Amino acid sequence: MNIDLTIAIIITMVGASTPLLLAALGELVVEKSGVLNLGIEGMMLTGAVVGFAVTYTTGNPWLGIFAAAIAGASVSMIFAFLTLTLSANQVATGLALTIFGAGFSALFGQPFTGKPIALFKSIFPDSLTEHPILRVFFDYSPLVYFSLFMVFAVYWFLQKTRAGLILRAVGENDHSAHSIGYSVIGVRYGAVAFGGAMAGIGGSCFPLILTPQWVEGLTGGRGWIALALVVFAAWRPGRLLAGAYLFGLIATMELYAKAAGGSFRIIPSELWASLPYLATIIVLVLISIRHKTSSSAPACLGKPFIPN
Amino acid sequence: MKLINRRNALKIGGAAAMLPLIGSNAFAKKDKVKAAFVLIGTPDDNGWNYGHDLGRQEMITALGADRVETTVVTNVAEGPDSERVFRELAQQGHDIIFGTSFGYGDAMLKVAKQFPDVKFEWATGYKTAPNLSIYNARFHEGRSVLGTIAGMMSKTGIGAYIGSFPIPEVVMGINAFHLAARKANPDFITKVVYIDSWNDPAKESDAARALVDQGVDVITQHTDGPAALQVAEERGIIGGFGQGADMSAFAPNAHLTSIIDIWSPYYIKAVKSLLDGNWKEGGSWEGLAGGEVVIGDYNSKVPANVIAAAEAVKAGIIDGSVHPFAGPITDNKGTLRVEAGDVIDDGEFWAVDWYAEGVEA
Known part of the structure; x- marks a missing residue:
């Protein structure tokens, strides 16, 4: 395989991975606070359609991304109100949020189907983005660099700040956190809003960096892959980055292998397509084997908090 | 089992009871x-x-809103959900129901049996019933025209075809595109x-x-x-x-031309035959000649000689002198599949x- 093709594969892989990484980072923080939000797909679709609509209307992708974050956080607040304030079942409410997001985005997006926008491309000069080697570092949308920054930011927040410690405490033992005076519900509201904003930005990657259009169901089920990624990464931001790029690489290699033809065809496409899920199942098995020694799921994940 | 049969019988009975309301005789002329x-x-x-909705609108314009009234149901998933929709539409007194996706077939065949006086029309279908006709378009004829353009314009000699699923229609679209491209460039790869x-x-x-x-420099796709193109x-x-x-x-620069589906000729014909009282079970499969498959405008960057060649293929398919699948055709494993002088009919x-x-x- 020559160097040009390798670089091309890397660039496509990073693009395919970025929405997964952003949405999964948000969900990681949500789950660390003890909340399981299965509505990622719905929030991503909402972010995708709002990001597209605002970018199309204003011509400014930065505004589009901002609006996508607000939109994702807004719909996540429906989930937060139902599950945190009213203590509704998180699994059922999360699924409902996915269905709501699919329906809302279809309705809201109707006037925007069949309209093109420009891709949100690299802001570096052409001499870097078109350089045969250096473009592997520079030929990306600002959203890609943002996602990498957020990996570090989430890691730093969770591990190095007092607020992160409180968030983890709320997720590991909500009653203890409550008894020493922290607002469990308040922390979780914040986490869910952050998760919604990140899923919204992740969704906006679809029209902004992958395929500059809006159609119904644009995210194509990738919200579920983001959910699997959080488990795959055992709730650690660094592993999440590796996992997102691995999942993106598998998805990208499927297409490059098919396009290359020849001996690559030995692996059937259905196998390529199922690899991310297979990998997640394998990792789940590994986690449960090593359960005693390594930290995995937050102890209060998915349980409603009702102060006694 | 018995219960289900009885229930079905009741439904059929109920439908039969409604028949006087929706048209007394299937073979009589209708006003509307x-x-x-x-x-x-x-x-x-x-x-x-x-494309289908445009066909519907043009059909109304052609026949007049006083002769035809339409209902459109969107976002109907293939499978059990569609069966419910077809049954409901039949119960609501529709005279003819068009199902515009391949995967509606089983549901349509089932509901058609229960409503013998309602006509069903299954787009891209493969099986008919006394009150169910099928209709399709020869998209592959359009693919021959695109292949001609691709073969002449590609510099790398490598084209691409992005498909959805390997169903016969897609496979034959690929073959039509590729065979036409090879006429212009014998080493063309798809x-x-x-x-x-x-x-x-x-x-x-x-x-x-x-x-x-x-290395691909011309792309075509069989998705929606x-x-x-972007x-x-x-x-x-x-x-x-x-x-x-x-x-x-x-894609103002990359869009060389397009295959446009025109369904209105068929929709006009089907509804008119119902108005005239001579609707029949059958299958329709028109293409460039019938005006159901149309080649769109050419991009200004397509050279005149390429347009001329594309138009010649189009004209040849219309008058029958060019066949998209004329032999000899060898498959990609080296087997001779179609003899010289023969075609895939x-x-x-x-x-x-x-x-x-x-x-x-």
């Missing part, structure tokens, strides 16, 4: 027809569903990538990127959207084609499960 259209997506998709979906634009885009990164535009390759409708808005069309020599799939 109530037609329903079931779509798998929404008419604003700029592709498949858009790389095929299936994305296992009708609607996953992000995957379609990445497939297009993978193909362009490996413009995603691959990549062609972004990468500045020679180009691609609109599928189902003109998609030049998405309409009956053999649906059984083809091989690709022509030079197709990498």
Whole structure:
């Protein structure tokens, strides 16, 4: 395989991975606070359609991304109100949020189907983005660099700040956190809003960096892959980055292998397509084997908090 | 089992009881027809569903709103949900129901049996019933025209075909495209990538990127959207084609031309036959000649000699002097599939499960 093709594969892989990484980072923080939000797909679709609509209307992708974050956080607040304030079942409410997001985005997006926008491309000069080697570092949308920054930011927040410690405490033992005076519900509201904003930005990657259009169901089920990624990464931001790029690489290699033809065809496409899920199942098995020694799921994940 | 049968019998009875309301005699002339259209997506998709809805509107214009009244149901998933929709439409007194997706077939055949006096029309279907007709378009004829353009314009000699699923219609679209391209360039290669979906634009885009990164400079696609064309535009390759409708808005430089589906001739014919009282079970499969498959405008960058060649293929298919699948055809494993002087006829069309020599799939 020559160097040009390798670089091309890397660039496509990073693009395919970025929405997964952003949405999964948000969900990681949500789950660390003890909340399981299965509505990622719905929030991503909402972010995708709002990001597209605002970018199309204003011509400014930065505004589009901002609006996508607000939109994702807004719909996540429906989930937060139902599950945190009213203590509704998180699994059922999360699924409902996915269905709501699919329906809302279809309705809201109707006037925007069949309209093109420009891709949100690299802001570096052409001499870097078109350089045969250096473009592997520079030929990306600002959203890609943002996602990498957020990996570090989430890691730093969770591990190095007092607020992160409180968030983890709320997720590991909500009653203890409550008894020493922290607002469990308040922390979780914040986490869910952050998760919604990140899923919204992740969704906006679809029209902004992958395929500059809006159609119904644009995210194509990738919200579920983001959910699997959080488990795959055992709730650690660094592993999440590796996992997102691995999942993106598998998805990208499927297409490059098919396009290359020849001996690559030995692996059937259905196998390529199922690899991310297979990998997640394998990792789940590994986690449960090593359960005693390594930290995995937050102890209060998915349980409603009702102060006694 | 008995209970279910009785329930079905009741339904049929109920439907029969309604018949006097919806038209006393199936073979009599009608003053007005109530037609329903079931779509798998929404008419604003700029592709498949858009084409059907446009056909519906033109049918109303042609026949007059006083003669035909239509109902459109959008976003109907294939499978059990569609069966409910078809039954409801039949119960509501529609005289003719058009199901515009391949996957509606089982549901339509089932409901058609229960409502013998309602006419059903199954787009891209393969099986008829006394009150169920099928209709399709010869999209592959359009593919021959696109292949001619691709073969003449490609500099790398490598074209791509992004498909949804390897169903006969897609396989034959690939063969038609490739065989036409090989007439212009005997070494032409067509790389095929299936994305296992009708609607996953992000995957379609990445497939297009993978193909362009490996030397492809002309892309065509058999999915419902413009995603691959947009990549062609972004990468500045020679180009691609609109599928189902003109998609030049998405790729002003890369959009070489398009295959446009025109369903109105068939919809006018079907509803008119119902008005005239001579609707019959049958199958319709028209193409360039019948005006159901139309080649759109050419991009200004397509050279005059290429347009002339494309138009010649089009004219040849219309007058019968050019056949998209004229022998000799060897498959990509080296077996001679069609002898010189022979063609793949309409009956053999649906059984083809091989690709022509030079197709990498």
